Amino acid sequence: MKWQGRRGSSNVRSSRGGGKMIGGGIGGIIIAGILWLVFGVNPMTALQTGQVVAGGGGSTASEPATSDDRDTQFVKVVLADTEDVWHQIFNEAGSTYQEPSLILFNGQVSSACGSASAATGPFYCPGDQTIYLDTSFFVEMRQNLGIAGDQQGSGDQDNQGKAGDFAQAYVISHEVGHHVQTLLGITQQVNEASRQVSRAQANKLSVMQELQADCFAGVWAQRNQERVQFLEAGDIDEAINAAGQIGDDRLARASGGAVVPDNFTHGTSQQRVQWFTRGLQSGNVQACDTFSGAL
Ligand SMILES: [Zn+2]
Numbered sequence: 530m531k532w533q534g535r536r537g538s539s540n541v542r543s544s545r546g547g548g549k550m551i552g553g554g555i556g557g558i559i560i561a562g563i564l565w566l567v568f569g570v571n572p573m574t575a576l577q578t579g580q581v582v583a584g585g586g587g588s589t590a591s592e593p594a595t596s597d598d599r600d601t602q603f604v605k606v607v608l609a610d611t612e613d614v615w616h617q618i619f620n621e622a623g624s625t626y627q628e629p630s631l632i633l634f635n636g637q638v639s640s641a642c643g644s645a646s647a648a649t650g651p652f653y654c655p656g657d658q659t660i661y662l663d664t665s666f667f668v669e670m671r672q673n674l675g676i677a678g679d680q681q682g683s684g685d686q687d688n689q690g691k692a693g694d695f696a697q698a699y700v701i702s703h704e705v706g707h708h709v710q711t712l713l714g715i716t717q718q719v720n721e722a723s724r725q726v727s728r729a730q731a732n733k734l735s736v737m738q739e740l741q742a743d744c745f746a747g748v749w750a751q752r753n754q755e756r757v758q759f760l761e762a763g764d765i766d767e768a769i770n771a772a773g774q775i776g777d778d779r780l781a782r783a784s785g786g787a788v789v790p791d792n793f794t795h796g797t798s799q800q801r802v803q804w805f806t807r808g809l810q811s812g813n814v815q816a817c818d819t820f821s822g823a824l
Pocket residue numbers: 703704707739742777778779780
């Protein structure tokens with residue numbers, strides 16, 4: 530996957546884990562306080578998204594990600610790519626896309642959905658419209674895909690097109706898919722419907738929601754390809770492999786203080802590949818109606 534030389538998003542932030550900041554962190558603490566005021570305890574946000582905002586926390590200091598290491602740069606470019614594509618798609622529909630934030634964290638993090646650790650895996654929290662990625666995610670992806678890590682960062686021209694990049698972009702764009710679902714009100718509808726049906730039916734709804742995020746990731750890949758021709762040979766296979774192999778994300782659920790990982794299935798590998806491919810081939814969100822039961 531080609532990614533170097535493109536715009537990086539300004540919505541990527543770094544976070545150091547809960548309460549471990551010592552000295553010199555006043556600015557960060559103030560920023561965290563503002564973040565909590567704006568995002569963490571806004572009852573309207575909670576109402577709109579159907580999520581209960583967890584109290585407490587506030588110990589996470591986040592700041593603009595200034596690190597220029599390779600992984601951070603990569604995340605910034607992928608997030609910017611999703612911003613550009615989804616702005617386009619929303620504009621075409623006569624609407625306006627609101628960009629999500631992305632927090633890169635280490636160890637532990639507080640979100641409007643509760644606190645989370647690296648073990649939670651990548652997740653999207655509708656309550657603060659933020660994607661949370663822990664930095665070990667990249668290491669794990671490389672290991673899962675059997676790819677040698679490149680901890681040294683840049684300086685190596687072979688970084689361009691290194692296997693594994695697109696699988697990582699796929700996971701990020703899947704999380705952005707959950708953000709799009711939130712903007713479209715789908716997340717809220719699923720949450721409401723889930724409260725009125727059996728557990729088994731609620732699980733089915735969640736699977737459909739996951740598959741739609743896969744389909745949206747496919748739509749993004751297709752539209753981004755039209756825009757910047759970023760795909761290289763083997764990239765699609767890589768994402769399909771990732772869809773099947775990697776436990777993917779956790780769509781965060783409201784809880785009493787901690788992010789609760791999904792305990793439902795995300796759909797079979799085959800379903801995930803089918804819906805990603807459907808989005809990819811159509812480049813059209815209309816093709817992503819996983820809820821109608823087609824396919
Ligand atoms: Zn998901």
